[in-house]
Amino acid sequence: MSTYKFLYFALPALGELSRNILKYSKAQWTEINPKWPEEKPNQPFGRLPVLHETKPNGEKFTLAESQVIERYLAHKYGLYPKDASPETVALIEMYRDQFSDVLTPHVDFTIYKIPEKQATFNQRIEYLVQKHEEILKNNGSNGHYVGDIITYADIAAYTFLKLFRDAGHGDAFTEEKAPGLNRVISTVAKEFEQ
Numbered sequence: 149m150s151t152y153k154f155l156y157f158a159l160p161a162l163g164e165l166s167r168n169i170l171k172y173s174k175a176q177w178t179e180i181n182p183k184w185p186e187e188k189p190n191q192p193f194g195r196l197p198v199l200h201e202t203k204p205n206g207e208k209f210t211l212a213e214s215q216v217i218e219r220y221l222a223h224k225y226g227l228y229p230k231d232a233s234p235e236t237v238a239l240i241e242m243y244r245d246q247f248s249d250v251l252t253p254h255v256d257f258t259i260y261k262i263p264e265k266q267a268t269f270n271q272r273i274e275y276l277v278q279k280h281e282e283i284l285k286n287n288g289s290n291g292h293y294v295g296d297i298i299t300y301a302d303i304a305a306y307t308f309l310k311l312f313r314d315a316g317h318g319d320a321f322t323e324e325k326a327p328g329l330n331r332v333i334s335t336v337a338k339e340f341e342q
């Protein structure tokens with residue numbers, strides 16, 4: 149089994165979904181919060197997150213780019229349906245990437261303190277909730293985006309909605325407004341608690 153070092157800041161932002169995939173998959177991993185900016189020149193592209201893998205035969209592999217790291221781990225840990233077609237993989241990744249449209253303004257106003265980004269966040273989360281409720285309804289309102297198993301898309305929704313809720317922005321997706329998304333959250337949460 150591979151072991152991993154996951155390098156990111158002690159913040160819930162671009163590294164959060166990879167952290168949750170590592171936790172959910174019960175991978176053997178440790179987190180490192182590098183000294184910044186001292187460690188910046190030592191990163192592949194000067195930014196975080198970065199994943200360092202050591203394979204069972206001792207071979208090393210390093211990856212940067214948050215969404216690439218997530219997908220690498222999601223493939224390794226079975227978070228796409230078995231034998232998924234390229235179309236199914238693409239749909240799962242499309243559902244996940246939707247959350248970046250909301251995460252970006254969220255990071256801008258919570259971490260970079262740009263107050264006017266809050267309005268963009270509010271407008272984008274409202275739109276996402278409306279669209280994703282339809283997608284989840286079309287999959288049978290069963291707590292999953294695709295089929296009846298937990299995929300990368302489900303863990304993405306759980307991760308980012310929890311992140312927004314923990315930051316005090318859960319009003320946009322209450323049970324009443326977003327029953328489908330709340331079902332995804334509770335389905336994934338059950339597995340996390342095991």
Ligand SMILES: N[C@@H](CCC(=O)N[C@@H](CS)C(=O)NCC(=O)O)C(=O)O
Pocket residue numbers: 161162185188194195196197212213214215
């Ligand atoms: N496209 C990159 C962006 C990474 C990024 O913006 N990382 C920020 C933290 S969220 C960073 O390293 N900031 C410190 C810096 O740029 O010096 C990704 O998705 O991983």
